Amino acid sequence: MPEGPELHLASLFVNRMCEGVVFTGSVKKSQVSKRPDVPFTSEAYRITAQSRGKEVRLTLTPIKSDDVKQSVKAGHSDQPMDIIFHFGMSGFFRFTTEDELPKHAHLQFYSNEKPCRVLSFVDARRFGGWQPNGTWQPDRGPCIMFEYETFRENVLTHLSDRAFDRPICETLLNQKYFNGIGNYLRAEILFRLNIQPFVKARTVLEGLLCKDKKAEETTKTEISDQAVKNAAVEPLDLLSLCHTVPLEVVKQGGKGYDPEKADYSAFEAWLQCYCVDGMKSIRDHNSRTIWFKGDPGPMAPKNSKSPKAKKRVKKEDNHDYATQKKVGEGVTKARTVKQETLTEKVKKEKVPEKQTGSKRQRIQNGKEMSMPQQNKRSSARRKSSSTEMVLQKSGHVTRQSSK
Template sequence: MPEGPELHLASLYVNKMCDGMVFGGTVIKSEVSKCPEVAFTCDSYRITATSRGKEVKLTLTPMKSDDDGNRRSKGGQADQHMDIVFRFGMSGYFRFTSEEEVPKHAHLRFYTKEKPRRVLSFVDTRRFGSWQPNGTWQPDRGPCIMFEYKSFRENVLSHLSDRAFDRPICEVLLNQKYFNGIGNYLRAEILYRLNIPPFVCARDVLEGLQLEDEFENGKPVKDEIADTKTPERAKKKAIKREAGDVLRLCHTVPLEVVNLGGKGYDPEKMDYSAFEAWLRCYYVDGMKSVWDHNGRTMWFKGDPGPMAPKDSKSPKIKKRAKKDDDHDYTDKKKVAKSMKESTTKKRVVKKEPPPKENPPHPKEVVSKRRKAEKTQEETQQSETKSTARRKKSNSVEPAAGKERRSGRVTRKNSK
């Protein structure tokens, strides 16, 4: 998921690619996107970008015509700029291409006036990202960890009594109300460098920090703490005394990613080798991983800490699958895909055996067996009785018949 550094690099990318470019016409939204339409139409405008934590703002600024500075466009917006605030979700990024090379997951497109036209696109394969026309920075998000450091630090330390800080430090670091820009890989790298167990109380880690950071006066960043195998009470004291400045690393570690430059965020080449080499903990061989209380994977080394989830298990790490065409949303491929799926389903139905019933309870099996044995026994007894009756009837009934006949004959003779 893109985090603070990636969104800032995205804004730098937009400013670099759109520098000197003149855009015009209507902003186009894809049919499948559920995000709002961008009601902006202008003959000529420019695009600039800024970032704040996990948000990027595009500013569309109309250009005044040389013939008539007060002339308005068809949409009546020639004198009005528009801010569009983007949140990248799981897979959002910007891409600047020719009109023929627009990615198929480009859900918002800005066209240049030149010929052949070029396009700035907001690309989002998984469609978890969003944008807000005439938007502003979300009020529930705190100051940016990178570019509003003093405000960020003050916001955290002045709210330590908040119940949010009762939680483990690894989970609090994802709270955008206080740590706007921190995500999953950044929290792992920050805590690993300070050797802080991820599941210790956040308040214990942050309580001893000062409002003013001495780092600004040239003091080097502390990058380690005491051994985490000490007893629990001593461990808490060690965390408060030796933990280094977590807030400082929330500021400096993201800036390291930014300083990787385009190699950290390069939508043209998609080369992340420098970023992967920079990682020390996140997704690194030899590190441990467990799910936190929110179901997010936490990477760490050593003891997880006293607040780790009970019976927490390490999630299975899946290999990254190759990209396929499952997310093509054109009408032709929709029909072709649906026809293919329906044909496949029919074939599968023919070949599939009938569904198996749920296995019976062992008591039911025993009772059925006893009933069957009892029925079989009763059947055998009834067959034996019927056989005996037939034999008896075959041997007794003829003699009785003779006696009856002889009795009749005797009576007739006596008459």
């Protein structure tokens, strides 16, 4: 789940599932977790969520009781508590009955219902975590999705920072400036503008300085919605795509990037570059895999090897945020249902639905930088162009590379 869109979808999930639900008692932590205990206990409380970049904040709010004494019980909180989560590589929220608690549910909030239900933070790899009584991490910049104007300003007023000495693909993972961008987003964003991943970040971004000054004189853009509109009208630039591309993922609903999910194919079809057959991939200076097309650019690491990508297979289990029922009736999606039928959900049926059947293949490349198979008009290529049409219809022009 772990890039900005997935964190935001998680917050939407919590708010939807927990609306009207009353939680009770203490917050339980799994035995194996090394994360802090959550010192909160309440007879009756509600849970709401908000996201910012790659963090989610849960707010536990005790419900006022007529019985004053009850709320004063020893050890019981009458004050709200914020808990800040980061998801690591594998974190997400689920809402299930008690006996359906998923494996790796490391933090659990119990409802007061008869067959009790549990909101749990699930994190197989345990790279994620939480901070009770937490605040947004101060070292993280404004959210690329919901604090667009501040995000943009934060970047453009700090271009002298040495963070921008690095290749753009590496700077895009710097959460001090790009809070919410992760490995698949950086690839998708650079690809759409045909920006070589290993061009110096400052070189790419300093051109936007004068552009913004111009805009300042003419129009005043203050809210994010406005920025979205402008982005659709004005020439696209790297920073505006850092805003709109993640929002496209949010718009799709579901859980975003989640290969284990039953209907992962919708997200997979949205990808134009990351893990797409025919694209190149190499390791950056932090040994993270960057996917791209064409020339890597002047700052590409020497001797960089390309990791071997592997195919992924969808699983039966379905814990899609979008499809879970209000009642925690588990995972009873018929296994016989075809994937095609599970993957409609293309907002606004304006777009003629596409062949969801064709599937992208992972590259099986060698040790050296992988090159696209020349004579292999991959289905991915077709797919890219059809995806592009979808995007254009929704107002997002893509500078597709169609060569």
